Amino acid sequence: MVERAGVRLSVRGAGEVIGRVQVPGDKSISHRALILAALAEGHSTLTGVSRCEDVAHTRAALTRFGVEFTDLDSGAVRVRGGLRNEPDDVLDCGNSGTGMRLLSGVCAGVDGVSVLTGDKYLRRRPMDRIAIPLRQMGARVDGRHDGGFAPLVIRGGQVEGITYRSPVASAQIKSCVLLAGLYAAGRTTVIEPKTTRRHTEEMLQAAGVKIRVEGTAVTVHPGPLAPVDHHVPNDPSQAAFWAVAGLLAGEIEAPGLYLGHGRADFVGVLERMGGDIEVDRASGTVVARASHLRGVEIDAGDVPGILDEIPVLAVAAAAAAGTTVISGAKELRAKESDRIATTAAMLRAFGVQAEERPDGMVIHGRPEFSAAWVDSHGDHRIAMAAAVAAACRAQGESLIEGWEAVATSYPGFATDLENLSGLRVSETPGAPD
Ligand SMILES: O=C(O)C1=C[C@@H](OP(=O)(O)O)[C@@H](O)[C@H](O)C1
Numbered sequence: 001m002v003e004r005a006g007v008r009l010s011v012r013g014a015g016e017v018i019g020r021v022q023v024p025g026d027k028s029i030s031h032r033a034l035i036l037a038a039l040a041e042g043h044s045t046l047t048g049v050s051r052c053e054d055v056a057h058t059r060a061a062l063t064r065f066g067v068e069f070t071d072l073d074s075g076a077v078r079v080r081g082g083l084r085n086e087p088d089d090v091l092d093c094g095n096s097g098t099g100m101r102l103l104s105g106v107c108a109g110v111d112g113v114s115v116l117t118g119d120k121y122l123r124r125r126p127m128d129r130i131a132i133p134l135r136q137m138g139a140r141v142d143g144r145h146d147g148g149f150a151p152l153v154i155r156g157g158q159v160e161g162i163t164y165r166s167p168v169a170s171a172q173i174k175s176c177v178l179l180a181g182l183y184a185a186g187r188t189t190v191i192e193p194k195t196t197r198r199h200t201e202e203m204l205q206a207a208g209v210k211i212r213v214e215g216t217a218v219t220v221h222p223g224p225l226a227p228v229d230h231h232v233p234n235d236p237s238q239a240a241f242w243a244v245a246g247l248l249a250g251e252i253e254a255p256g257l258y259l260g261h262g263r264a265d266f267v268g269v270l271e272r273m274g275g276d277i278e279v280d281r282a283s284g285t286v287v288a289r290a291s292h293l294r295g296v297e298i299d300a301g302d303v304p305g306i307l308d309e310i311p312v313l314a315v316a317a318a319a320a321a322g323t324t325v326i327s328g329a330k331e332l333r334a335k336e337s338d339r340i341a342t343t344a345a346m347l348r349a350f351g352v353q354a355e356e357r358p359d360g361m362v363i364h365g366r367p368e369f370s371a372a373w374v375d376s377h378g379d380h381r382i383a384m385a386a387a388v389a390a391a392c393r394a395q396g397e398s399l400i401e402g403w404e405a406v407a408t409s410y411p412g413f414a415t416d417l418e419n420l421s422g423l424r425v426s427e428t429p430g431a432p433d
């Protein structure tokens with residue numbers, strides 16, 4: 001594992017943020033597009049695939065199984081699939097929970113041994129949530145703390161279909177088990193406590209797999225995948241940063257977004273806050289204009305649909321009149337960082353009163369922030385949320401340490417921020433990671 005060199009972002013705020021922004025291809029869909037194309041026998045052509053580091057790790061991991069990727073001049077990726085054999089080396093998933101958990105499902109189905117690892121942040125994230133169902137299916141899963149943490153060693157092949165009632169609402173757990181289910185004897189059902197993003201179901205169906213969704217239950221039948229030509233739409237979780245920037249300081253338009261189940265709920269939360277935000281479903285466009293926001297209650301019912309957007313929604317709450325209470329969000333503690341602790345600490349660095357609770361936080365809004373020194377704690381979403389706070393509401397120079405983490409999902413974020421704001425935004429060598 002090569003750890004990245006430290007980068008510090010300097011933002012001299014505050015100013016207007018105005019314009020149209022093409023955010024990167026959706027990260028969740030990009031991982032799945034590469035994996036499903038790798039499983040399919042034959043050639044698939046993918047367009048719009050995210051060029052972020054997380055997705056690059058998944059692509060590199062798939063080459064270890066003998067899958068071939070070719071970058072076409074058009075920007076499309078051609079995939080020669082047919083993944084069947086065990087990988088010939090360790091699968092390095094980098095910072096990506098999605099990569100590690102989805103690939104684990106594939107490894108459980110493939111005859112042979114796979115070893116999966118990742119960076120120091122990923123190696124701290126819980127993997128028992130996939131080890132438990134994969135073992136029930138008949139795979140052998142080992143790792144640190146009895147398979148609770150990576151590196152993971154999976155001996156796959158000969159898996160049986162199961163009905164798995166997941167204790168956690170997680171698209172990664174669901175997708176892991178469904179992918180293993182493609183290789184199983186018999187059908188596999190996953191029942192979620194609450195429905196989560198449905199990319200795996202939608203994309204397996206498009207690849208000709210027999211899959212049925214009934215409420216919170218998804219059943220997959222084993223079988224081959226057909227190659228597909230898939231366009232990856234733009235990432236709504238990245239557009240959420242700009243939507244908040246538009247509401248706080250100008251007007252932003254983000255086109256081409258995936259706005260399907262479990263991904264666009266941040267729009268409703270921002271509307272509840274009083275935000276002037278419009279959605280055109282046909283073109284996948286979100287437009288957000290400067291608004292006076294007010295504090296809201298965000299609870300367990302909201303959380304699965306806004307999981308990755310909470311750090312930037314917290315910035316909106318910090319700029320809103322009154323108090324915002326977030327509850328039912330303890331899953332945030334299992335992300336790239338403990339996002340309840342790191343979001344609250346980031347807001348406090350800007351002079352905002354924010355108190356941590358076991359399953360959420362309480363944020364007291366204020367009209368202006370003070371310039372801040374923020375530590376990303378290796379978490380791309382904390383870094384980008386801080387950049388929005390700095391650019392829109394903090395007079396003077398704010399510094400974001402650990403900015404290198406942003407490459408995991410949105411390598412061009414600083415350039416987009418500079419172009420949309422006209423502020424001075426600069427990246428310099430920072431403290432080592
Ligand atoms: O399936 C996916 O692509 C993802 C699911 C979510 O994680 P969990 O499944 O752990 O909730 C989300 O936080 C992550 O960014 C991407």
Ligand SMILES: C=C(OP(=O)(O)O)C(=O)O
Nearest residue numbers: 095096097098099308335
């Ligand atoms: C949680 C995230 O991703 P992952 O779980 O794939 O690392 C994220 O992108 O916010």
